[in-house]
Amino acid sequence: MNPLWSDLTLPPIRRELLFGDRVVHTFAARPAHVSALLQSSACLHGEQLALIDGEFQLNWAQLQATVQRLAGGLRAQGIAPGDRVVIWLSNRHEFVLAWAAVLWCGAIAVPVSVRETGDGLAYVLNQCAARGLITESSQWPLCQDLPSVKALCLRTRVDAGAEPAADHTPWHTLLAAAPLSDPHPVAEADVATILYTRGTTGKPKGAMLTHVNIVHSCLHFAAVMGLNADDRTLLAVPASHVTGLIANIATMIAVGGAIIVQREFKAGDFLALAARAGMTHTLMVPAMYKLLLMHADFAQTDLSAWRVGGYGGAPMPVSTIDALAQALPQLMLHNTYGATETTSPTTTVPRGMTRDHIDSVGIPLPCARVAVMDDDGREVAPGETGEIWISGPMVVKGYWDNPEATAKEFSAG
Numbered sequence: 001m002n003p004l005w006s007d008l009t010l011p012p013i014r015r016e017l018l019f020g021d022r023v024v025h026t027f028a029a030r031p032a033h034v035s036a037l038l039q040s041s042a043c044l045h046g047e048q049l050a051l052i053d054g055e056f057q058l059n060w061a062q063l064q065a066t067v068q069r070l071a072g073g074l075r076a077q078g079i080a081p082g083d084r085v086v087i088w089l090s091n092r093h094e095f096v097l098a099w100a101a102v103l104w105c106g107a108i109a110v111p112v113s114v115r116e117t118g119d120g121l122a123y124v125l126n127q128c129a130a131r132g133l134i135t136e137s138s139q140w141p142l143c144q145d146l147p148s149v150k151a152l153c154l155r156t157r158v159d160a161g162a163e164p165a166a167d168h169t170p171w172h173t174l175l176a177a178a179p180l181s182d183p184h185p186v187a188e189a190d191v192a193t194i195l196y197t198r199g200t201t202g203k204p205k206g207a208m209l210t211h212v213n214i215v216h217s218c219l220h221f222a223a224v225m226g227l228n229a230d231d232r233t234l235l236a237v238p239a240s241h242v243t244g245l246i247a248n249i250a251t252m253i254a255v256g257g258a259i260i261v262q263r264e265f266k267a268g269d270f271l272a273l274a275a276r277a278g279m280t281h282t283l284m285v286p287a288m289y290k291l292l293l294m295h296a297d298f299a300q301t302d303l304s305a306w307r308v309g310g311y312g313g314a315p316m317p318v319s320t321i322d323a324l325a326q327a328l329p330q331l332m333l334h335n336t337y338g339a340t341e342t343t344s345p346t347t348t349v350p351r352g353m354t355r356d357h358i359d360s361v362g363i364p365l366p367c368a369r370v371a372v373m374d375d376d377g378r379e380v381a382p383g384e385t386g387e388i389w390i391s392g393p394m395v396v397k398g399y400w401d402n403p404e405a406t407a408k409e410f411s412a413g
Helices: 034-044 060-076 093-104 118-127 171-175 211-225 242-255 267-277 286-294 318-327 403-409
Strands: 013-018 022-027 049-053 056-059 084-087 108-111 132-135 154-157 191-197 205-210 232-235 258-261 281-284 308-311 332-339 344-348 369-373 387-391
Touching: 022 211, 034 060, 034 093, 034 211, 034 242, 049 060, 049 093, 056 060, 060 093, 060 171, 084 093, 084 118, 093 108, 093 132, 093 191, 093 242, 093 258, 154 171, 191 211, 191 242, 205 211, 211 242, 211 332, 211 344, 232 242, 232 267, 242 258, 242 281, 242 332, 242 344, 258 267, 267 286, 281 286, 286 308, 286 318
Parallel strands: 049 258, 084 108, 084 132, 108 191, 132 154, 232 258, 232 281, 281 308, 308 332
Antiparallel strands: 013 022, 049 056, 191 205, 332 344, 369 387
8 A cells, every 4th residue: 555545544454355356455344335334324423414405404314214215115116136227317315315225225226317318328228127217307208208118117207296197106106115124135246336438439338336346435535535424525516427426425425424416516506505505525527616716706605614625537727726725725635536447536646735746646545556557468667658457446347248348348357
């Protein structure tokens, strides 16, 4: 492990065999699955605020109880352990609840961007052989005529209101079901979530994020950013993307903090929401930070609680870093690099080092290993150009039902 992480409080690290074919560094003490993260937060922080979406609020005890009812509703509607349930929702509290409930009942959540076209949705539904679809009324006309939808055992609109419809199960019906008190038993190597990622060519590939992948990413984020139950993250990037899902939602479930939902990013609304809710943490792309700085309300907005700001996807201009440091001296910026296939984080810049290393995406996380390899699979010397290879417990075990792509993109994990 890099000595720059020596000041972190980390679980013991050991080498371990994962997925039957790779030996990686892992946290020896860790939750057994994603639902165990929720159980822990409900037990330790039950009365603390967990989820904020406008006027809608839940504490951790209420959130777990809602997830238990939704999981019971999914089971009553025919969703079995291992079934794939597509979550085609924008940023809203129902996304968080649906994702957690699908995992609680032992099924596999498949978040899809609401910007995906009908053909794109049809491909995902077919490729993962989905058994359920959870969406919202605004999206419903785009999926009613898809052949894939007709074969599903469950179709739910979270905001269907009083409109009668014979072809869907209302959200309130799921909530009215008998609760599933305990999460369905799963192995940590089981797939929890499939996220479809587009390459430069070809069809999207479904990266299989396992429970052990997600747990390690949450533990990494919490450790390197110093997150705890007092933190409140503002979810401004899409929840269906690996950053929003893992860095914002799953990590707050892990530490018992609060998830503040912004349904659509607008700089002025972000500032008002961040001040009102006491945001302490978020992850965004650099352009979003720039839009905040440019907004007329920025200088007058109380952002004194904001202490951790992650970013990635592009370099942050020095001018933006300096402007943020001047306006928000308590804000610690972290340039973070990762991919869908690495369940979000692979590297990050340690606390307090971003300004002096603006051209760097940081160092490998405590359990991550990064090498630069040539075309023959040999590590190159420092300073030479090659392909980045990443290993660790956060690297997914492959692509769903796509052995050819898995064999091409993965080598011994």
